[in-house]
Amino acid sequence: MEYLSTQPYKGVRDFYPKEMAVQRYIFDGWAKTAERFGYECFGASIFEPSALYKAKGQENEEMVNEQTYTFTDRGDREVTLRPELTPSVARMVAGKRHDLHFPIRWYSIPNLYRYERPQRGRLREFWQLNADVFGDNTIACDIDMLVYVANIFKDFGATLETFVIRVNDRGFVNSVFDSLNLTDEQKRAMFLLLDKKNKITAEAFDAEAAEIIGASFILPTPPADSRLAQTVQALHNLGLTNVIIDPAIVRGFNYYTGLVFEIYDTNPENSRALGGGGRYDNLTEMFGGEPITGIGFGMGDVSMVNFLTTHNLLPEALNSAATLAILPLQEATATEVIALANTFRTTGITTIVDATDRKLGKKLGNAGDDGVKFALILGSDEIASGVYALKHLASGEQTSGTAEELIKKILS
């Protein structure tokens, strides 16, 4: 017969315990910082009606058709595996708008699906930290969001030299375009051009800009009393000197209307943005009702792993190995073995049993290699006397005592 491949599906990852430990470390870190800043955890299904993503015009429709996993279910419903969380959040907030006390702060760590060509920092299934504040459009809220973002990195041990937060104000850029009397078409082209400004030469930028607006283009610096300048000043006052204004940050042409920002690794090896977000006027527009303002942010797990690895910020001892391995000899009955294991487990000590008939030496070796701290060899002598030998696998030192004495030793 023809055997199946052990490869995972294109663009997705298997998480063996070793990788899972890394992922959990990152998710735990994300959750801790979010909750310290007052964000509440929420969740939603990966299934959404395709209409949720197509709602806003032609471009979105094309995006859904070309870059999402979309199918028709048995009830003839068109379903899309969520490519982002924001529409789901907006749906949830709009659905409970009269039950919620604004401003609300929510976070989630969803898995998202995009039908794209995999490359560094981008896969077909990935996880993303999402954090939003709804119903608060103050400058303090903007500043707090960026302080929060910076603290996510600081909490992983990153210094301000390792990452930079580039900020801009789409409202400001829009007002500049308005003062030039640009058409919507020209604005869109200019936003696209700004978005790739950092990737092309200044000459190429000038040439393309001139082609779009029919005149040379100079983007003015936001005045000192502008909201953006004040935001950056406040962040500098708060010690976040790695926040800089960058006219090229526009986040595509989407729902953002005010502050927009992206986080970048200062190491050029990771050129893709680590995350980004911005302020929107009315995310719940498509659901009707009063506008709800807010600010949101997202960052992916793939680029986060790259960042932490590049800057050597992943703890070495990230393993989920048990603390104690009980290695019974053949004369020990299953009941005796498991009863003893449970004695240790009830005190919170992670305990495994290796009752296979492989050689004792192998079992000790494997336990040590796997990072298990202690081994207890269980034979008839021990069962009869109630006194056990406990081996510390890293040092090879062996002590003996009753279960109670050994529990104390392990826990100390």
Place this chain on the structure above:
RNA sequence: GCGACUAUGGUGUAACGGUUAACACACAGGUUUGUGGUACCUGUAAUUCGGGUUCGAUUCCCGGUAGCCGCCCCA
């Protein structure tokens, strides 16, 4: 969707248009059936798939697939 590069045991590598595809690590077993991570022995296990050229292809050519990188896009 477009382009570059790559594809040999589980992993990392080697080799050749021609006999049985080599080595290391890992894994399993043994030397040692109650004490490991050293040593020695043994074992499992590979040329991505399809087509072409050829007496003969793992090697050369074309295509698929996959990986990786870049472009597009990145909601």
